[in-house]
Amino acid sequence: MLLGCIGDDFTGSSDLANTLAKQGMRTVQYTGVPNAAAVPEVQAGVVALKSRSIAVAEAVAQSRAALDWLLDQGCEQIFFKYCSTFDSTAEGNIGPVADALAEALTAHKVIVCPAFPGAGRSLYQGHLFVNDVLLNESGLQDHPLTPMTDPDIRRWLAPQSAHTVGHVPAADVFGGAARIADRLEEQNQAGHRLIVVDAIRDADLLEIGKAAKGLPLITGGSGVALGLPANFGCVPAPVPWTGQPGKAIALSGSCSKATRAQIVRHAQTNPTKEITAADVIDARLLPAEVAIWLLEAEGLPLAYSSADPAAVAKVQAQFGRQAASEALEHFFAEVARLCVERGVTRVITAGGETSGAIVEGLDLDALEIGPEIDPGVPALRARPDLVVALKSGNFGAEDFFTKADHILARPHV
Numbered sequence: 001m002l003l004g005c006i007g008d009d010f011t012g013s014s015d016l017a018n019t020l021a022k023q024g025m026r027t028v029q030y031t032g033v034p035n036a037a038a039v040p041e042v043q044a045g046v047v048a049l050k051s052r053s054i055a056v057a058e059a060v061a062q063s064r065a066a067l068d069w070l071l072d073q074g075c076e077q078i079f080f081k082y083c084s085t086f087d088s089t090a091e092g093n094i095g096p097v098a099d100a101l102a103e104a105l106t107a108h109k110v111i112v113c114p115a116f117p118g119a120g121r122s123l124y125q126g127h128l129f130v131n132d133v134l135l136n137e138s139g140l141q142d143h144p145l146t147p148m149t150d151p152d153i154r155r156w157l158a159p160q161s162a163h164t165v166g167h168v169p170a171a172d173v174f175g176g177a178a179r180i181a182d183r184l185e186e187q188n189q190a191g192h193r194l195i196v197v198d199a200i201r202d203a204d205l206l207e208i209g210k211a212a213k214g215l216p217l218i219t220g221g222s223g224v225a226l227g228l229p230a231n232f233g234c235v236p237a238p239v240p241w242t243g244q245p246g247k248a249i250a251l252s253g254s255c256s257k258a259t260r261a262q263i264v265r266h267a268q269t270n271p272t273k274e275i276t277a278a279d280v281i282d283a284r285l286l287p288a289e290v291a292i293w294l295l296e297a298e299g300l301p302l303a304y305s306s307a308d309p310a311a312v313a314k315v316q317a318q319f320g321r322q323a324a325s326e327a328l329e330h331f332f333a334e335v336a337r338l339c340v341e342r343g344v345t346r347v348i349t350a351g352g353e354t355s356g357a358i359v360e361g362l363d364l365d366a367l368e369i370g371p372e373i374d375p376g377v378p379a380l381r382a383r384p385d386l387v388v389a390l391k392s393g394n395f396g397a398e399d400f401f402t403k404a405d406h407i408l409a410r411p412h413v
């Protein structure tokens with residue numbers, strides 16, 4: 001294994017794996033830290049953790065365990081993948097995990113770059129934009145677990161890290177790889193260890209990738225991984241795929257604007273069922289009832305708890321943020337488990353935490369990376385009889401659910 005990656009959630013990990021596979025690296029996504037060694041053909045291993053919203057100490061411990069396993073596989077470089085919208089709180093977990101990995105790897109110039117222009121995320125003067133609005137006006141300010149209320153990534157990261165935060169501005173990034181490398185060195189000499197690097201185009205990310213050659217640790221969204229495979233001699237290649245016939249279901253616990261629009265669109269031509277948090281928490285609705293509905297419905301049925309910010313705030317005020325999230329995540333995991341046990345072969349999920357709970361509930365070990373459905377979302381083969389797609393809350397076009405199912409079912413490509 002050449003490149004070892006640690007993802008702080010499951011959709012994000014598949015987003016990164018998608019980029020690496022498209023750029024020609026033989027990539028596998030693992031559910032948590034594997035117990036056994038990787039097969040020798042794997043060039044990039046992505047250890048998917050569900051560490052974005054857990055306690056800081058636990059996120060650090062899990063990430064350190066992932067690092068140890070990746071180093072045991074012979075990795076020459078480590079990539080810490082977090083969200084392209086930098087989802088985190090003032091306590092963490094991006095800063096503490098990056099600090100711990102940097103310490104363990106004796107990394108002194110650590111790139112911090114959430115930019116993903118392909119999905120509308122650009123970083124300019126340290127400020128993160130989602131399409132044409134600042135992060136804190138993009139809807140992410142209402143995220144149920146990690147509300148992003150400040151678009152200045154330097155300011156957001158500072159309280160999370162033991163080190164001062166540096167910056168390489170766009171004007172230097174536009175100067176190319178050598179200038180970026182010089183600026184990283186300069187920022188480190190000035191005492192900074194975590195260094196926010198601007199990027200607004202894929203061309204910038206490719207230059208940052210070149211400048212990152214040989215650095216022990218890189219952190220960011222999947223965008224900044226674009227230029228890394230070339231450093232290992234890999235070249236872009238089509239990703240092979242054999243789809244899976246049979247019965248499909250879709251499950252969504254994402255409350256993002258993008259997912260809610262996708263649900264409205266899907267409901268125009270497919271059966272949909274809304275799950276309310278109160279019904280789940282008070283046990284008025286059981287996973288088996290939803291599983292039966294999904295199994296009996298025609299087309300691509302979708303069960304969702306996705307709700308707008310006002311409804312989410314009401315649920316959280318009544319039951320508590322963590323309790324509501326956990327109850328819904330466990331519920332969806334159990335629904336998925338029952339459906340797969342009864343023969344479902346294609347599972348499409350929306351939401352990072354939700355997808356993580358479902359993948360863990362289904363006990364899926366290693367995911368083989370297939371072709372891209374929409375930017376940042378690949379088709380994945382979990383078992384000989386099961387394929388999945390894990391959609392990040394904010395990714396995907398309005399017709400995502402049907403498009404995903406079409407690709408997951410597609411015969412050999």
Ligand SMILES: Nc1ncnc2c1ncn2[C@@H]1O[C@H](COP(=O)(O)OP(=O)(O)O)[C@@H](O)[C@H]1O
Nearest residue numbers: 144254256305307315325328351352353354393
């Ligand atoms: N109606 C709801 N009320 C409160 N919380 C909800 C509701 N629906 C989903 N959630 C929780 O909100 C969180 C959404 O996070 P996630 O699944 O990561 O989606 P995204 O990818 O959009 O961030 C999950 O923990 C989920 O259980």
Ligand SMILES: O=C(O)[C@@H](O)C(=O)COP(=O)(O)O
Nearest residue numbers: 011012015083084352392393
């Ligand atoms: O980088 C991204 O935006 C995604 O890969 C990601 O991490 C998604 O997280 P969720 O929005 O919680 O699914």
